[in-house]
Amino acid sequence: MTVDRVSFIAVCALALLLTLPGGDAAADAHGAKNKNTVLITGANRGLGLEFARQYAADGWHVIGTARKPAQADALNELDVRVLQLDVTDRDSVAALAASLGDAPVDVLINNAGIFPRVNTIENVDYDDYMRTLAVNTAGPMLVTAAVLPNLRNGARKKIINITSRLGSIELNDGSNFYGYRESKAALNMLSKTLAGELGVEGFIVLALHPGWVATDMGGASAPLTPEQSVTAMRSVIDGLTPGDSGGYRSYEGKVEPW
Numbered sequence: 001m002t003v004d005r006v007s008f009i010a011v012c013a014l015a016l017l018l019t020l021p022g023g024d025a026a027a028d029a030h031g032a033k034n035k036n037t038v039l040i041t042g043a044n045r046g047l048g049l050e051f052a053r054q055y056a057a058d059g060w061h062v063i064g065t066a067r068k069p070a071q072a073d074a075l076n077e078l079d080v081r082v083l084q085l086d087v088t089d090r091d092s093v094a095a096l097a098a099s100l101g102d103a104p105v106d107v108l109i110n111n112a113g114i115f116p117r118v119n120t121i122e123n124v125d126y127d128d129y130m131r132t133l134a135v136n137t138a139g140p141m142l143v144t145a146a147v148l149p150n151l152r153n154g155a156r157k158k159i160i161n162i163t164s165r166l167g168s169i170e171l172n173d174g175s176n177f178y179g180y181r182e183s184k185a186a187l188n189m190l191s192k193t194l195a196g197e198l199g200v201e202g203f204i205v206l207a208l209h210p211g212w213v214a215t216d217m218g219g220a221s222a223p224l225t226p227e228q229s230v231t232a233m234r235s236v237i238d239g240l241t242p243g244d245s246g247g248y249r250s251y252e253g254k255v256e257p258w
């Protein structure tokens with residue numbers, strides 16, 4: 001047999017393999033599962049890091065952002081793509097979008113946040129107050145707008161805004177977390193508004209309360225570990241249907257009062 005004839009038979013065999021049911025189709029299905037991409041802001045510590053860890057372990061393509069990637073040791077140890085992002089810096093947000101190109105993003109988790117502990121109105125510092133609104137409210141708005149083309153290219157089209165029960169006006173018991181409460185109440189409103197605008201395109205937008213969790217923000221006496229909270233939140237995110245869009249839920253999937 002000549003070399004040409006051997007090559008011809010090899011090409012035919014390959015073509016046959018690629019058209020066999022269960023061969024290429026099965027590979028595609030498997031590949032598609034692994035091609036799910038999640039983008040998580042503030043992924044270098046706390047809940048963001050745990051989201052990155054769990055999604056990566058589950059075979060997702062994870063993009064985790066950090067303000068200082070070179071110092072994000074725990075995140076860099078994971079099998080994730082680490083990108084720089086300060087959600088209050090418009091150049092940084094634009095650079096993130098440029099780095100993504102037209103790559104699809106299936107799920108965006110607006111997780112980055114800060115929590116100034118301010119308990120009396122006389123102690124409110126204007127600059128801290130405005131910074132809290134910038135990080136917790138304007139940040140998710142800027143990031144969502146910048147990543148929207150990538151979300152449109154994704155299959156799941158989910159936008160998850162990590163909020164807090166402290167953002168509920170109805171549940172406000174009088175504890176005075178100035179700035180933080182307002183920032184999360186406004187984030188809830190942003191979620192609802194996004195759900196209204198983007199629903200026709202099949203987007204699902206949720207304001208998701210993670211519970212009180214033992215991170216730098218939550219403190220050591222919090223009843224939930226990041227692993228428990230994120231496991232539960234991932235289950236909620238995974239089970240979302242279009243009818244859930246515009247909702248406000250806890251990590252247990254319970255509907256929260258606005």
Ligand SMILES: NC(=O)c1ccc[n+]([C@@H]2O[C@H](COP(=O)([O-])OP(=O)(O)OC[C@H]3O[C@@H](n4cnc5c(N)ncnc54)[C@H](OP(=O)(O)O)[C@@H]3O)[C@@H](O)[C@H]2O)c1
Pocket residue numbers: 041042043044045046047048066067068085086087088110111112113114115135162163164165209210211212213214215216217218219222
């Ligand atoms: N822990 C709780 O009990 C609890 C309860 C309710 C809601 N939440 C919410 O859950 C989310 C995560 O909280 P956490 O407990 O994981 O907090 P955390 O441990 O303090 O982590 C906060 C993350 O946000 C990042 N971040 C802060 N400012 C940023 C900015 N300007 N740009 C980009 N990233 C920024 C931090 O990055 P750096 O390391 O660079 O500062 C860090 O990665 C927050 O939205 C928080 O409000 C938490």
